[in-house]
Amino acid sequence: MTSCDALIPLRLKLLRQGKTIETCYFDNDEVQSTRHFGVLLKGAEKKDNPQQSLLAIASLYRVNLPENDIYNAWKIRGMATDIPFRGQGLATALLQHCIEYAREQGGEVIWCNARIASVSLYQHSGFDVFGEAFDIPGVGKHFRMCCYL
Template identity: 35%
Template structure:
């Protein structure tokens, strides 16, 4: 049985570290804005074990119009739990939360290797492939969402 809970930024490190920052120091797991009151962290548990995390930031990207933009960051599922639907459930949970905040646009920088995962949930690439230092090639992706 899986369940999604609100977690703290520190709790995300348990999954951010092995999945997104493997071989890097624990400090690299901290993201700017992690502890802002408007930032939310969600964890998905399988039989009480934390297997995936994601964070939502109330952050405007000037490339897009409109004030109610949200950024998704740090989406990560432990490798042995990937491709079992946990990521999609977490992503959907973010969307429900963002709608509850009257968000109208979700954007993020997606690892090139994860673009197809997001396309399955109807996110679209914007612009060309670019590189984030020490992390790798990314695409900006976005989805406009309808209010609840």
């Protein structure tokens, strides 16, 4: 998807609980190189309203690492799986898809700011933690994680 509109309800529910809808729109969401990926309920791709059938979401941005702009780098943001569908590998599948897409685009590194609870998810897909934990105001503690492609 090139527009983030279908992802907004899940972002609000899972990533910005209790916050305003404006907080669900991220920098570079509508930039041409950005891609928004989702896992849809089987058969739902034929329905008119994919937003109601999204089980898991992730967005991928062509954004340099803050510490090092020499690499062709891609940032994953907004990874979330709806509660009844967790623990079934949906986020891992989305992560693999993001890695493959970034590679196809000539990406050399893929990175994210991972919430502490999701560090192991990224580690299982080959990401490493870089540096100390840091706070993202209103969201909580995060680690910078990177995977060289």
